[in-house]
Amino acid sequence: MRNNSFEDLDTFKAWCKENGFVYPSSEIYGGFAAVYDYGPYGTLLKNNIQREWEKYMIQERNDIYLIDSAIFMHPKTWEASGHVQSFADVLVEDKKTHKRYRADHLIEEYFESMGEKIDCDKKTPEELANIIQKYNILSPDGNELTTPRNFGLMVKTNIGTTDSTLTDQNVVYARAETCQGIYLNYKNIIDTFHPKLPFGIAQVGKAFRNEIVARQFIFRTREFEQMEMQYFHHPKDKDRIFDMWMKERMNWLVNVIGLRSQNLRFKRHEKLVFYASKAFDIEYNFRTLGGFKELEGIHDRGDYDLSQHSKFSGIELDYFDPDTQESFIPHIIETSIGLNRLFFAVLEDALTVEKVRNGKGEIDNRIVLKISKYLSPIKIGILPLVKQDKLIELSRSIQNVLKREYITQIDISGSIGKRYRRFDEIGTPYCITVDFKTLEDSTVTVRDRDTMQQDRVSIADLTKYFSDKFK
Numbered sequence: 189m190r191n192n193s194f195e196d197l198d199t200f201k202a203w204c205k206e207n208g209f210v211y212p213s214s215e216i217y218g219g220f221a222a223v224y225d226y227g228p229y230g231t232l233l234k235n236n237i238q239r240e241w242e243k244y245m246i247q248e249r250n251d252i253y254l255i256d257s258a259i260f261m262h263p264k265t266w267e268a269s270g271h272v273q274s275f276a277d278v279l280v281e282d283k284k285t286h287k288r289y290r291a292d293h294l295i296e297e298y299f300e301s302m303g304e305k306i307d308c309d310k311k312t313p314e315e316l317a318n319i320i321q322k323y324n325i326l327s328p329d330g331n332e333l334t335t336p337r338n339f340g341l342m343v344k345t346n347i348g349t350t351d352s353t354l355t356d357q358n359v360v361y362a363r364a365e366t367c368q369g370i371y372l373n374y375k376n377i378i379d380t381f382h383p384k385l386p387f388g389i390a391q392v393g394k395a396f397r398n399e400i401v402a403r404q405f406i407f408r409t410r411e412f413e414q415m416e417m418q419y420f421h422h423p424k425d426k427d428r429i430f431d432m433w434m435k436e437r438m439n440w441l442v443n444v445i446g447l448r449s450q451n452l453r454f455k456r457h458e459k460l461v462f463y464a465s466k467a468f469d470i471e472y473n474f475r476t477l478g479g480f481k482e483l484e485g486i487h488d489r490g491d492y493d494l495s496q497h498s499k500f501s502g503i504e505l506d507y508f509d510p511d512t513q514e515s516f517i518p519h520i521i522e523t524s525i526g527l528n529r530l531f532f533a534v535l536e537d538a539l540t541v542e543k544v545r546n547g548k549g550e551i552d553n554r555i556v557l558k559i560s561k562y563l564s565p566i567k568i569g570i571l572p573l574v575k576q577d578k579l580i581e582l583s584r585s586i587q588n589v590l591k592r593e594y595i596t597q598i599d600i601s602g603s604i605g606k607r608y609r610r611f612d613e614i615g616t617p618y619c620i621t622v623d624f625k626t627l628e629d630s631t632v633t634v635r636d637r638d639t640m641q642q643d644r645v646s647i648a649d650l651t652k653y654f655s656d657k658f659k
């Protein structure tokens with residue numbers, strides 16, 4: 189029996205798979221840990237989320253440049269950024285099962301189970317070892333743990349033209365965050381576009397991390413996508429700009445993406461990396477993962493990144509202000525959100541089970557993905573009332589009119605009620621039904637996913653009807 193509450197992760201994962209949103213990677217080979225593929229509806233949804241981010245962050249502003257930098261960068265990039273030396277998580281292993289865990293997560297979970305809180309962010313392996321020893325913390329299977337140690341998160345590979353060049357000496361890294369590509373292109377943007385401060389550079393793309401724990405579905409994967417923006421400014425403006433981005437990012441999540449505000453909150457970082465002066469996370473209440481977890485980071489990175497790249501490359505990365513004749517390295521405020529994590533939050537937030545009366549008057553469950561219509565993978569479902577050539581033909585001609593503007597889908601299999609339910613479940617905001625009356629008077633019914641109200645609309649007016657709906 190399928191549990192329709194969607195409160196537990198396994199049910200949620202099964203739903204994502206059954207409905208063509210997310211598939212485990214390499215499933216026919218038994219799967220590949222912490223990597224996922226996106227099915228047809230998942231891909232459309234992910235693209236729509238990305239498009240909304242680009243609209244809000246670039247199209248609707250005049251001060252942010254969108255770029256697309258390469259995944260591979262000069263290896264010195266990662267020395268300058270500090271990743272090669274210190275991008276690591278603290279690992280512990282169950283001495284019996286050899287399952288590996290992040291020490292900070294195990295300790296935090298232990299304290300949570302005791303109704304207490306502890307923040308393990310940025311604690312060293314020695315500090316974590318002391319806590320594990322003091323409280324006698326065991327693995328989830330009740331076994332002793334190994335001594336905590338650092339585990340590098342960078343994904344390494346070799347590229348070169350001959351076998352002899354593929355040595356340990358010329359290791360390259362798959363980028364662990366997209367923002368480094370932005371810092372490396374800062375000078376290009378300055379030289380080509382001569383922007384005045386403050387301005388931003390943004391990009392969306394893949395990042396790779398050899399994450400230790402891999403049991404949180406698409407929340408934490410080894411290959412994922414980030415939507416990052418770096419806002420370059422004069423340090424005197426940093427507080428005002430930080431506040432602006434806190435408001436902007438929360439506004440986007442609530443009013444554009446449509447996440448329920450009660451499921452979002454800010455969390456201030458108490459312990460900061462040495463170069464940061466302020467950092468906040470926006471956390472989302474992931475029900476299926478047991479509570480609030482990081483969705484987006486907003487960080488004041490100071491002038492660390494450009495200073496480091498200037499030092500390691502030997503290239504001056506100063507900004508010259510023609511008004512004040514001042515020359516300095518701009519400071520950076522970063523907003524960074526995982527596209528896949530947001531995708532997870534969007535689905536969890538929108539997936540609803542409603543009680544409705546079916547055709548026989550009985551109470552039934554209706555699963556509806558109450559997603560913003562701008563994010564819906566399929567915008568309009570087209571349903572011939574029955575499988576009859578003339579109705580199917582007419583449905584196709586309606587699709588031909590609408591398909592350049594909207595992603596549409598014709599469904600001819602099963603009862604009309606079942607087909608409505610299928611479209612409800614994948615979040616399709618409107619369904620057109622082509623029935624026998626259509627053959628007489630060229631009108632169709634259009635059903636609204638949320639209200640289930642039906643309008644009778646002339647085929648000739650459909651383009652205008654939908655352009656009003658999607659305005």
Ligand code: ATP
Pocket residue numbers: 365397399406407408409410411412413414482483484485524525526527528529
């Ligand atoms: P966490 O503490 O969860 O490991 P982080 O603080 O290392 O995340 P950042 O480096 O600030 O994360 O990355 C910015 C955003 O990228 C995060 O807020 C998250 O949405 C996303 N992200 C980071 N790591 C992963 C991952 N392994 N899988 C999916 N998304 C990720």
